[in-house]
Amino acid sequence: MSNVIxxxxxxxxxxxxxxxxxxxxxxxxxxxxIKPTDFxxxxxxxxxxxxxxxxxxSPLFYDKSNPEVKFTSPxxxxxxxxxxxxxxxxxxxxxxxxxxIVYEEFQKGSPSSLKREEIKESLLTSGLWPMLxxxxxxxxxxxADTPKDIFISCFxxxxxxxxxxxxxxxxxxxxxxxxxxxxxxTDGSVHLGLPADSSNxxxxxxxxxxxxxxxxxxxxxNVGVQIAHISPINKGDIYWTIAPQDVVNIGRLFEKxxxxxxxxxxxxxxxxxxxxxxxxxxxxxxxxxxxxxxxxENNRIISGDVLTGTQVEIDxxxxxxxxxxxxxxxxxxxxxxxxxxxxxxxxxxxxxxxxWLGSKARKFTMDTNFHGEERAFVVTGEYExxxxxxxxxxQLFKSILVNDIDKMEQLGIYExxxxxxxxxxxxxxxxxxxxKILRDGINTMIKELG
Amino acid sequence: xxxxxxxxxxxxxxxxxxxxxxxxxxxxxxxETFLFVPNHTxxxxxxxxxxxxxxxxxxxxxxxxxxxxxxxxxxIGYQHNLAVGATASFMETFFYGFLRVLPAIIxxxxxxxxxxxxxxxxxxxxxxxxxxxxxxxIPMVMPVNTPLWxxxxxxAFSVVxxxxxxxxxxxxxxxxxxxxxxxxxxxxxxxxxxESVWVSLGGEKAIDAFSGATPLAKAAEAVTTGTLDxxxxxxxxxxxxxxxxxxxxxxxxxxxxxxxxLIWTGIGSWKIMVSTVLGASFVGILMNLFxxxxxxxxxxxxxxxxxxxxAFGAVFMATDPVSxxxxxxxxxxxxFIIGVLAVIIRVMNPAYPEGMMxxxxxxxxxxxxxxxxxVSGNIKRRLKRAKA
Numbered sequence: 147m148s149n150v151i152x153x154x155x156x157x158x159x160x161x162x163x164x165x166x167x168x169x170x171x172x173x174x175x176x177x178x179x180i181k182p183t184d185f186x187x188x189x190x191x192x193x194x195x196x197x198x199x200x201x202x203x204s205p206l207f208y209d210k211s212n213p214e215v216k217f218t219s220p221x222x223x224x225x226x227x228x229x230x231x232x233x234x235x236x237x238x239x240x241x242x243x244x245x246x247i248v249y250e251e252f253q254k255g256s257p258s259s260l261k262r263e264e265i266k267e268s269l270l271t272s273g274l275w276p277m278l279x280x281x282x283x284x285x286x287x288x289x290a291d292t293p294k295d296i297f298i299s300c301f302x303x304x305x306x307x308x309x310x311x312x313x314x315x316x317x318x319x320x321x322x323x324x325x326x327x328x329x330x331x332t333d334g335s336v337h338l339g340l341p342a343d344s345s346n347x348x349x350x351x352x353x354x355x356x357x358x359x360x361x362x363x364x365x366x367x368n369v370g371v372q373i374a375h376i377s378p379i380n381k382g383d384i385y386w387t388i389a390p391q392d393v394v395n396i397g398r399l400f401e402k403x404x405x406x407x408x409x410x411x412x413x414x415x416x417x418x419x420x421x422x423x424x425x426x427x428x429x430x431x432x433x434x435x436x437x438x439x440x441x442x443e444n445n446r447i448i449s450g451d452v453l454t455g456t457q458v459e460i461d462x463x464x465x466x467x468x469x470x471x472x473x474x475x476x477x478x479x480x481x482x483x484x485x486x487x488x489x490x491x492x493x494x495x496x497x498x499x500x501x502w503l504g505s506k507a508r509k510f511t512m513d514t515n516f517h518g519e520e521r522a523f524v525v526t527g528e529y530e531x532x533x534x535x536x537x538x539x540x541q542l543f544k545s546i547l548v549n550d551i552d553k554m555e556q557l558g559i560y561e562x563x564x565x566x567x568x569x570x571x572x573x574x575x576x577x578x579x580x581x582k583i584l585r586d587g588i589n590t591m592i593k594e595l596g
Numbered sequence: 597x598x599x600x601x602x603x604x605x606x607x608x609x610x611x612x613x614x615x616x617x618x619x620x621x622x623x624x625x626x627x628e629t630f631l632f633v634p635n636h637t638x639x640x641x642x643x644x645x646x647x648x649x650x651x652x653x654x655x656x657x658x659x660x661x662x663x664x665x666x667x668x669x670x671x672i673g674y675q676h677n678l679a680v681g682a683t684a685s686f687m688e689t690f691f692y693g694f695l696r697v698l699p700a701i702i703x704x705x706x707x708x709x710x711x712x713x714x715x716x717x718x719x720x721x722x723x724x725x726x727x728x729x730x731x732x733x734i735p736m737v738m739p740v741n742t743p744l745w746x747x748x749x750x751x752a753f754s755v756v757x758x759x760x761x762x763x764x765x766x767x768x769x770x771x772x773x774x775x776x777x778x779x780x781x782x783x784x785x786x787x788x789x790x791e792s793v794w795v796s797l798g799g800e801k802a803i804d805a806f807s808g809a810t811p812l813a814k815a816a817e818a819v820t821t822g823t824l825d826x827x828x829x830x831x832x833x834x835x836x837x838x839x840x841x842x843x844x845x846x847x848x849x850x851x852x853x854x855x856x857x858l859i860w861t862g863i864g865s866w867k868i869m870v871s872t873v874l875g876a877s878f879v880g881i882l883m884n885l886f887x888x889x890x891x892x893x894x895x896x897x898x899x900x901x902x903x904x905x906x907a908f909g910a911v912f913m914a915t916d917p918v919s920x921x922x923x924x925x926x927x928x929x930x931x932f933i934i935g936v937l938a939v940i941i942r943v944m945n946p947a948y949p950e951g952m953m954x955x956x957x958x959x960x961x962x963x964x965x966x967x968x969x970x971v972s973g974n975i976k977r978r979l980k981r982a983k984a
Contacts, residue, residue: 382982517646
């Protein structure tokens with residue numbers, strides 16, 4: 147039996163544009179791309195040159211500090227571009243897809259009969275390894291480590307997030323195989339975090355895992371928050387985390403012996419007429435994913451959710467970990483006396499705008515306006531309301547700002563990554579870029595302590 | 597609206613670097629963002645941000661102050677009528693007070709914003725909103741007869757030495773409004789206390805039986821005279837605000853309305869307000885039970901909440917997030933000790949009839965220490981967990 151952990155703190159941002167539970171197949175994308183920038187702290191080294199032909203599962207680049215960690219192509223085709231940014235930093239490796247995908251062949255086999263090293267080897271060569279993320283730091287797992295436990299959150303509580311129970315309804319078998327493979331990688335357990343208010347038909351039937359149910363507003367679905375309530379991260383602890391769709395990809399690798407980069411994406415956001423789910427592959431071109439034309443001038447396309455996603459252009463590509471596209475109207479307008487008006491249509495967790503007069507079920511359209519200017523920390527207690535962890539957020543961020551490594555460690559920097567504190571940034575009256583502050587702190591920790 | 601926007605866009609280049617009015621860039625920016633929420637969009641991190649910003653927060657606090665200010669204005673007229681034995685209509689009474697208070701507010705905002713504009717320009721940053729609230733708080737904690745030049749001096753002192761030298765809004769250690777009040781209290785004691793400063797006579801002659809002493813000062817006299825006499829005021833008068841006192845602090849009812857606004861909007865910390873009342877009740881009840889003089893034993897402890905500046909301090913001063921304790925647990929200790937100290941200073945130290953101001957300033961000083969304790973607790977919990 148699983149127990150329920152009730153979280154009170156947090157916030158569901160009532161955005162308009164939730165995806166209908168209808169699945170479409172995306173039109174085949176012309177190009178696919180893997181973006182080294184999706185992996186914080188990674189220094190990529192190219193394995194291919196422009197013009198090379200690759201199969202699905204052929205390496206495109208690898209991690210300079212862990213060369214066995216390879217990042218592979220989701221399709222077969224020709225490497226048409228290596229897009230570089232400032233100081234020749236690699237931003238994208240773009241592959242032009244063949245009409246018919248040709249796969250690299252990897253070893254098939256039931257994970258329960260394979261050894262830990264064999265499973266590791268399969269994941270590393272096929273390019274599925276980067277789906278495993280490490281806590282602390284939220285970076286790609288290091289092959290040399292053995293994690294204490296592996297955590298999987300089976301629901302996403304972020305604004306307009308995918309419903310995994312719907313997305314993976316037909317994938318129970320592959321998910322189970324994926325879990326079997328993962329449980330070989332740890333001496334501890336594989337933990338599933340389930341939503342308390344759902345039937346959990348698919349995830350509830352999975353064997354060989356420890357389950358814990360969570361109820362409460364976002365970020366209850368964040369794996370970091372779930373770890374904090376099951377087995378909080380102490381100095382020296384290493385946990386791995388992985389998203390449910392990626393577990394299925396791992397399962398498919400062992401069942402079929404190929405890297406099938408299938409990814410179901412929720413198309414969401416108020417500018418869309420019919421928000422829905424589409425099936426495509428990792429790294430697909432945004433324009434192939436979109437099912438209707440949108441005004442890209444006045445809207446922002448986000449690969450991911452509105453709190454943590456990355457902005458992409460209409461001809462850009464999906465991020466590696468994203469299973470959601472959110473369209474948000476741009477907020478590049480002036481609003482006369484905007485700070486003084488009653489604001490009936492302006493959702494705010496503080497009741498300083500009169501939107502609290504309306505119904506609780508009401509959904510709002512929001513845009514990317516900054517709604518003010520950056521200020522020093524003034525209002526206290528607002529971050530604490532949206533962070534359901536035993537962490538003093540303001541004190542942690544201040545320790546990062548003054549670069550005090552001891553204090554960062556003492557105040558729990560190992561326990562959080564950007565997504566866990568993204569709501570603090572959303573509610574911040576002083577408009578401070580908290581996610582960036584935290585990532586800077588994490589980078590400092592990696593640099594100083596390794 | 598469109599025309600105004602276009603006009604501003606046209607003027608803007610003059611204030612940019614190299615423009616001939618560049619020296620007024622901060623002032624221009626201040627007015628521009630006052631008129632229009634800027635068109636900035638999110639660049640990194642979260643793509644949506646809450647609509648609330650510091651301007652909204654501060655204007656909500658100003659809104660919460662309005663009931664106390666209006667009742668305060670009316671009360672000035674009311675006290676004036678009592679003092680000179682006149683009768684006047686409701687509107688005449690209010691208007692008398694309004695005219696007495698308005699110049700103080702104008703001087704306070706004028707001087708304070710002037711200093712803010714100059715420092716913002718010197719430091720090359722934007723104009724911050726902190727003074728929107730301080731500018732109204734300062735006249736509201738002054739006696740009505742405070743000369744305007746004194747308000748000007750105290751505002752200038754507090755904005756420069758209590759705020760700007762520490763780095764501006766969000767960086768100060770003490771509450772600027774209280775520092776302004778304390779500055780005048782210690783620099784010009786005779787103009788800031790006694791019986792003649794609380795009631796505006798407006799050049800007319802007071803009737804014979806009139807005394808301008810506040811109930812708080814009368815209560816303090818009990819220590820020497822041996823009998824408690826609060827003057828001609830019922831507790832209901834004190835609750836509604838019809839007693840002599842500083843401009844905005846007399847009406848507990850109006851302050852409670854402000855408290856509801858602050859708590860409902862999520863701006864003011866209810867923890868601090870509640871714990872301050874708890875702290876004062878704790879000491880007040882102890883004194884009621886075991887006191888050694890009539891002030892302690894004869895005055896029910898809850899009188900402390902309705903006389904003097906206790907309610908105003910607890911709701912609007914102690915809750916200032918910048919100078920208060922910043923941790924949620926720390927807020928409980930912080931408020932509780934303020935309540936305890938306020939009553940102790942009031943009752944035990946007849947030289948300072950009003951204990952609230954000193955209690956809050958003292959705890960502003962110690963708030964970082966309280967937070968340090970709470971933070972250490974968090975760290976210890978984490979270390980213990982790691983060892984287990």
